[in-house]
Amino acid sequence: MFPAWSLVFGIAFGAAVGSFLNVLIYRLPRRLSIVFPPSHCPACQHRLGIPDLVPILSYLFQRGRCRYCGVRISPRYIWVEVANATLWGWLWWQWLVVGEMPLRFLFFALAGSVLIAIFVIDLLHYIIPDELNVALLLLGLLHAFLLSGQPTDWNWASWGHLSLRTAVLSAFWGTTLFCAIALIGRIVFKRDAMGHGDIRLVRAMGALLLLPGMLVAFALSIVLGAVLGGLWAYLRRRAETASHQAHEDDTEPLPPPEPIASLLMMSGIYLLWVDVLITLLPLKVQNRIYASLGQPEEENIDEPFEELPGMLPYGPFLVAGTLAVMLLGQPLSGAVRAYLEWAGF
Template identity: 40%
Template sequence: MTEWIYTVLIIALLGLAAGSFLNVCIYRIPVGESIVAPPSHCPVCQTRLKTPDLIPVLSYFFLKGRCRYCQTPISPRYALVEALTAILFIMVLYKFGVEAALVKYLFATALIITVTFIDLDHFIIPNGLVLTGIIAGLAFLPITGEFSVLNAFLGILSASGFLLFLYIVSRGGMGIGDIKLAAVIGVFLGWPMSLFAVILACFIAGLVGIALLLTGLKKRKDPIPFGPFLAFATFATFMWGQDMVRLYQKIVLSY
């Protein structure tokens, strides 16, 4: 029991540290800046941040949400991303335990968090993240042994092919970046769960879109980034996908 508590604490701290790094990626990658240099600094006064300014979550509250040097308000989203990453990392630990698959899905979680916030901010899914995801997904195949390279390839074809079909039918209503992201999903989830994740994303996006239209928060022609829905559906699928499929089959067979 004590060993498990220590493991949870380590993963939580890892999640907080990873979340801090993801904030750098979310801010810098879309504008073409290096994620390595220069060191973390205030985007307004450009002052290099010191260690006390970089403590995940806590520094935001210690500084009362303002830059120590120029008093510019700090977005609470920095702390949100750090806390969210830690929480999701702990959830993944509970799901997979201390196994090889844990590293794979922690990486996937970090990737989809990054994609989510970049797409929300800029309506893009950077090619660098897509390429990184595909390479990492392929590298994890022999380590986890969950499925074969052929299965991963079928996952790519089914997930990306489905969104490509929607792209053609909707005449560009679906973004090319989403089709590329589906390839990453295919590598990580394989066939048929990658297709399940993409269909689930479409279903959730449809419900949210209808709700936004009915509440007047969005108009019919207002763009809505699809990346966050793909990210959420991917996380839900590798966490509870098999359970959702069994529940669906149980409901269908009951009729």
């Protein structure tokens, strides 16, 4: 549809959107407005001009420092821009150069950007802002509605046919699955097994990927979590030994787990999408509603930790699985199908 050289536009748009993602990543968890004030250096408050805001290039030319006060800027900023530029370039090639589905490009690119923001925010602060989960859910539903009947990578499965109905039901089953995991974990292990943000994320994954894609993304997240989680625990233990901190009294008492009744009630709210409606209300009203439901308010976000955190959040693994299914849907779908045939289904 488009010539190959148009790829540079995909990459440039992706880098520009990545630059905006950095704003979201900084401001959403801090509950700051995402439009006001304009971008400024968090250290010296100097307002940033056009030359400071060119994605990727500004960071490279200023060697990762603020042009006004010289404070070091986290390399996270350039990595987010590079990641989003790569994602948009890939999708541009897949759906606009090789394929001919501009709407799928648009929805996947926007959804992928939201996923990158979720990845970084959850890694830094252990939360997934509701706004991002709702945005992802709406993108998934709109994609299913506008591209209803269009082929997906999972067309061989009865749940792989794109329609609004399938997307809504897939979201429902994703929510049910994760609520069940949270409840069983809470009852059997007597601790919180699944964050509420993860339940809302998997609901959006269902709408976006449909049931087969969502299950494969979930399976990939388990594998990734086991491998990287193990590696993380190993690195952390080594870092602790190196700094001669035995951390014997590190076993600070965990906060008490969520009551089962509360978990059941919230599961109902997530299954009925009541929380999606609540997210549309002003923040003060939202807080009052959740407080009346016995849900603790989010803690204040402090500066990100310097040393390795004790545990890894699960959201980034779900994001990685989702992105893999979006970008490598065809080979993954082929592998799953071959496996199912081999297993005799």
